[in-house]
Amino acid sequence: MRRVADIIREHQDDIVRLWTAKATRAASARGLDEPELKNIMPTYLASLSSGEPLGSPTATRRKHVESHVAARLRQGFHVAEVVEEFALLGRCISMMWATAPREERPDVAEVEQLFSELHGASAAVIELFSEHLQDDEQTEKRYLRLIQKVASEALEVEAASLRERLTEVLELVMEALGAQGALLLLNETEQRKLIMVASAGVAKEALARYVPALEAMPLAAQVSESVDDPGLSPEDAEATTLEVNEDLRRSDVQALLGLRLATHHALIGVMCVGISTARDFTARERRRLESLGEQLTVHLDNAKLYSDLRAKVAALQSERELRERFVSVLAHDLRGPLSAARVGAQLILRRPEMLDERRELARRIDQNIARTDRMVTDLLDANRIRAGQRIALQLSPCDLDGIAREVIEELSTAHGERFLLEATEQVRGNWNADELRRALWNLATNAVKYGASDAPVTLTVSRTEQGARASVHNVGRMIPRAEQEQLFKPFSRTRSAQAGLAKGWGLGLTLVWGCAQAHGGKVIVESEDAAGTTFSLELPPDSAPYQPRA
Template identity: 60%
Template sequence: MTSVAGIIRRHQEEIIRRWFEQAAQAASARGLDAPEFKNIMPVYVASLADEEGAPGALAHARRAHVETHVAARLRQGFNVAEVIEEFAILGRCIASMWANASPEARPSALDVERLFTELHAASTAVSELFSRHLLEDEQTEKRYLRLLQKVASEALVEGDAASLRDHLKDVLELIIEAMGAQSGAVLLYEAEGERLVTAAAAGLASDQLEHYAASMNPASFPGRVAAAGEETSSVLDAETASLEVSPPLRQSGLRSLLGVRLPPHRALVGIMYVGLAEVREFTAREKGRLLSLGQQLSVHLDNAKLYENLREKIEALQAERALREHFVSVLAHDLRGPLSAAKSGAQLLMRHPERLDQRRDLAMRIDRNIERTDRMVRDLLDANRIQGGQRLPLRLDMCDLGGVAQEVVEELIALHGDRFVLHSEERVRGIWSAEELRRALWNLGSNAIKYGAAAEPITFTVTRAGDRARASVHNRGPVLAPADQEQIFKPFTRTHSAQGGPSKGWGLGLTLVWGCAQAHGGTVSVQSDAATGTTFSLELPLDARPYQPREP
């Protein structure tokens, strides 16, 4: 009667051949690409052949072979059932060697039992090794999640609105270490250009990848990652991939890429990917780990965005508070002047009522100061209305824009001297509010006096083109910065140069000009440069009636 060990020695090549064929078919049936099967199994089978005469003597060596085999299968993405099945296939392949043999050529029942006891021990070892690996892997993942949390928290504590983005490289290096990768990058989504721009890169080719931007085209690797949702996307070989891969990646020595969307659900924030310097498939565990790390990173990016928005709102509230305090002080000063003058005049008249007919100039001065105060209050209420998103109410009638401009210029000349010039086409007429147009042009002229060059003329121009009329005021002097031009029509806003200059004001004049244009269905714009000076232009439709709100 022959032994199991002897049969294995005589048929070892045939056993390995059959095992390879059946194991490959089982892997293919589970959707796995053909892994490297001829790694440690021939050595394991050879150790079974050496058992004759000394059962169990090589148990320790075989345990080491099983551990090596399991480690290789983990890297290839096998699960525990698939590896146990490989040892079951091996048992069937060995038993097939004596299936058709005569009773004398078959091993004893005790010898066969010893073989399957050994294979069962190998399967038990596989289960133990997988459990231990999963536990260690889980602990490792928790460790890296804690480290990532620590880095992100430190970034927020520093108080800089962009601190998390500055620390993205530190976070990315942790993720690369956790994944056992050689490179990685985080690309953040820019909605304005509908593109993904590298915010951080680490490892191989990090210098070349730092300023890389990618389109959202699904034919590109970043675009496919962004469209993948809660699934990972991978490239087996970046050098030969049919997907569009950035030149720095193709030339970096990186081969296999794995990417994840940030976050898996909700609005796109960006993507993250890692790269290996070898060509191989990523395991299910590696994909799960990158998804977990990506979800954690998405939370920190969301927190950073919320923190940045909160800081901006706090700064805006602080600026608004300072502006209101300044406005109240200016308001008190400006209103006190005309009210004090009116009060003094009234008291003088009350002390000498018999001289009322002789002091008509004093009565007129009181009336002017009260009217001036009323104008200030009206301007304040109208600016508050505009800030609240309401339109200025208009009393529309046929009026001549050139005539309104002429009245404003004459009043300004009486107050400030002969610096004002008017160029007006004839009969620029329309259905407008003469009162609002007068206030708008007065504010533009007063603004030019305050901030324009003192020795230069201020020019009013009134023209008509088709169904539109235009009134513009031009002056030379300091140029308005682009940032000031964007903010200048907002209520209670004064430019940086105005805040540092001698001229004081409420910052309402240009807001009221904007409100006048909007109420008429028109626009107001500003153009300012060193070569041509500063020009404010008020453009109106010839008939403002269609632009008025309907009566409820």
């Protein structure tokens, strides 16, 4: 009888060659690339022939098994595949004496010890895999907790800071996968376009340049909402190996994995990670990316819902404020002239003998009713503008410098000689005189309210290449650029205006904007500390082409 150790030592090369062939076929049948089979298994095989008793793994052989399992984990093997490798090794060893004469075979006790040894190795494989899976699960939970923490905090920050927080999320994903670069694109719902919001790692610039190619891939398709929609569904959201271009390779990204972030109703975005090794991503890496991506999708969807909710709350708050201001207008500003007209009418009825005084009372009544009518007209026109409608115009030949002169004469009776008119020539066009008068009156009134009290207000009327321009300039505090965009909204007033003594509805500039739009023109504001503030109303020579058809 021969000893098992002697047979292994004599036929070691044959055993390794036979085992390599069988293990390679098994790996290929599972769709795996040819693994590095001649790394640790030959060393483990040699340890079986060292002379140490078989049956219970020694510290040396246990170390070889651990090294083999670690290598297979890096290559993405499953536990059953590694256990099968040790079973194959046992069959390959036994084949060395299968056809030998009885006297050349080992005795049954030694064969049992060999397979007991291999069984112990398989048990060690299962134990090591279990420990790895537990550690892997805890590691993944840690990254999920960190992503949840960052995403939750991101809900409370401004849009400018959100990009930084999403970069933190990408850095966590990179750390979890041992990647060298990562990219996150979010879906812009209105434009139906992917927008890059964050990138991280050594290759973030190259990944940013990769975005146009990424947008053309099926990975970036919109989520289907019906069977007729050719887009993808959330079930298609699996990690996908992407093509690596030369630019990425130069930036040390040799393999790229992409993941669609999608819910059942929308495509949230796309995430990509790149590694510096030219290899396939393992099943473990894919699963981890999908798990982290699923968690990130939930948080991004919640962030979008939260943002939409805040926008709706802000809109409702704005609507409430508008209603409150409208009620305030009705209760105070309109009540004043109506009360004055009512008192005047009562005096006429009670004292008919005072003919001269009745004429003056009648004039005041007419003025207050006309003032009330203007307020109601302003409110109605502002409401039309806010609803997206244009002010209706009745056009006729107008003298713009003449209108400006009339406005100055009217305002001078109330504010004194504070107004200057600069008009070197007559400027005429086909416009609506009443609307232009109201627009210039509002601009000049604002200039008096918010400009320096010791500086003049200048109205300038001139011809331009496109038509005509009427400008109102005052010296005073600059209007911040952030507030200039809000000036023309109904009931909108700057912070400095709200803090000052001057009162108003916040409709004047809205009506100026509506006048410019109805005429086919525009209104421009320029404001600097040194130069003061200028509002310019620019008009075409003929506004008829800009009127809606009946």
